[in-house]
Amino acid sequence: MVSIIIPCYNVEDTLPFTIESILKQTDSNWEILAVNDGSTDMTAEVIKKYANNNPKIKLYSKKNGGVSSARNLGLKYAKGDWIYFLDADDLIDSYLIETINNQPNDTDVMIFEFIMESNDHYRHYKLTNPSTLFRDYLTNKQTIHISSLATRRNFIEKHPISFDEQTHYGEDREFIAKLFTFKPSYICLNKILFKYQVREGSAMTSRNYNSRKFSSILASERTYKSLINTSEERSALAVLAFTIVRHLKMYNEFKIKDTELYPKLKEYVQKYVQGLHFYGFGHIEFYTTVAGILAYNNKLLKLFLHLY
Numbered sequence: 001m002v003s004i005i006i007p008c009y010n011v012e013d014t015l016p017f018t019i020e021s022i023l024k025q026t027d028s029n030w031e032i033l034a035v036n037d038g039s040t041d042m043t044a045e046v047i048k049k050y051a052n053n054n055p056k057i058k059l060y061s062k063k064n065g066g067v068s069s070a071r072n073l074g075l076k077y078a079k080g081d082w083i084y085f086l087d088a089d090d091l092i093d094s095y096l097i098e099t100i101n102n103q104p105n106d107t108d109v110m111i112f113e114f115i116m117e118s119n120d121h122y123r124h125y126k127l128t129n130p131s132t133l134f135r136d137y138l139t140n141k142q143t144i145h146i147s148s149l150a151t152r153r154n155f156i157e158k159h160p161i162s163f164d165e166q167t168h169y170g171e172d173r174e175f176i177a178k179l180f181t182f183k184p185s186y187i188c189l190n191k192i193l194f195k196y197q198v199r200e201g202s203a204m205t206s207r208n209y210n211s212r213k214f215s216s217i218l219a220s221e222r223t224y225k226s227l228i229n230t231s232e233e234r235s236a237l238a239v240l241a242f243t244i245v246r247h248l249k250m251y252n253e254f255k256i257k258d259t260e261l262y263p264k265l266k267e268y269v270q271k272y273v274q275g276l277h278f279y280g281f282g283h284i285e286f287y288t289t290v291a292g293i294l295a296y297n298n299k300l301l302k303l304f305l306h307l308y
Contacts, residue, residue: 002030002082002100002150005074007067010040012042014089014199019050019057021091027035027098032057033074034088038064043088068163068171075162082110092147100150102246108155108184112191114148118198130188134180138235145193146172155184170216170243177223177236210259217243217268218219241273 004022008015015034022032034047036059044061049135051057060073071085082100086092110155111133116123125143135202136142160176163171220243224236247267251257 001095002084003074003078003079003080003085003153004030004032004084005071005078006032006034006073006088007037007070008034008039008043008047008088009067009070010041010043011062011088012039012277013047013048014197015043015048018086018090021094022086022097023054024094025092026095027101028056028099030056030097031078033077034059035070035074036061037063037066037070038166060305065165065171066168067100068167069165071163072165075156078153081153082150083153084144085157087147087197089199090147091195093191093195095191096193099189099191099193101186106185107187108152109179109186110151110189111149111186112142112189112193114145114194114196115192116198117198121198124192126148127188127190130186133186133188135232135235137176137180138232138239140239144176145194145196146175147196149179151184155179155182162185164219164222165211167215167219168212170219173216174219174223175203177226177287181226181230202304207254207256209247209254209261211258211261213250213265214247214258214261220244221268221272237272244268 006018011018017033022030023308032050034057036044036047036053038061042111044059045055047059051059058077059079062070062073067087074085075083076104084096084100094116099112100110111127113127116125125145125148126140130140133142133144137144159178159182161175161182163175167174217240220240224240227233227236244265248269251262251265
């Protein structure tokens with residue numbers, strides 16, 4: 001059985017489409033754990049309506065604490081052999097649950113392809129080289145979404161693995177990195193089984209730089225520290241440095257921002273981005289990307305140089 005964990009916060013308009021995509025599955029061996037994270041709209045009522053008609057749909061309500069705490073609560077009550085995380089505005093292919101349930105017993109993680117869709121953009125994220133997947137994931141050469149993989153529940157419980165509840169951005173990447181540090185047996189499928197839908201007003205499109213966004217730097221730093229003295233250390237350092245520079249770009253561009261975070265950004269630039277030179281780091285793709293970010297406008301370049 002697959003336990004589908006859906007964190008829900010003010011998603012009364014999109015949640016029905018997500019649940020309907022689950023109800024259309026070719027394999028009915030699933031359960032939904034819909035975690036209402038302190039919604040102020042009719043989200044809870046939407047879940048209750050579905051739950052009243054289907055005992056496999058369960059509602060769990062909690063005070064608002066963010067997507068990480070909602071997913072952790074779902075993990076606590078999940079009963080399935082497999083864990084699958086799905087956001088309340090995304091869709092799954094009708095064969096997903098069947099595909100997960102048919103995996104060999106010795107498979108810890110199943111990873112598959114997905115598409116990303118917004119009002120003006122469409123992209124197919126392919127899996128091109130399974131043998132280097134983790135390293136490629138760290139450096140964004142291959143993309144894994146939290147909803148483009150399913151994990152054995154016993155693997156998560158054995159290690160154990162959970163979401164950091166103080167992290168509001170980048171929590172997905174940290175969770176996936178934790179999975180791979182424990183070296184699971186995994187299989188990659190060249191099938192599109194998930195649609196990631198980007199909508200205006202979501203957390204990912206908010207243009208407000210605050211401590212919640214800054215938390216993704218902390219998540220990236222923890223991932224890097226967990227990989228020190230491994231073959232992925234340098235890749236993780238490059239990603240951390242890139243994340244810091246990207247945040248500097250956001251801080252510069254966003255009109256609404258917490259100015260108290262600037263000294264922290266400065267500290268991280270000096271600690272990790274400048275430090276790459278002392279490591280003798282030669283990641284040409286990283287430097288090309290950073291150069292592109294800094295060339296975005298002259299003001300940002302001056303701000304970056306000022307930090308040194």
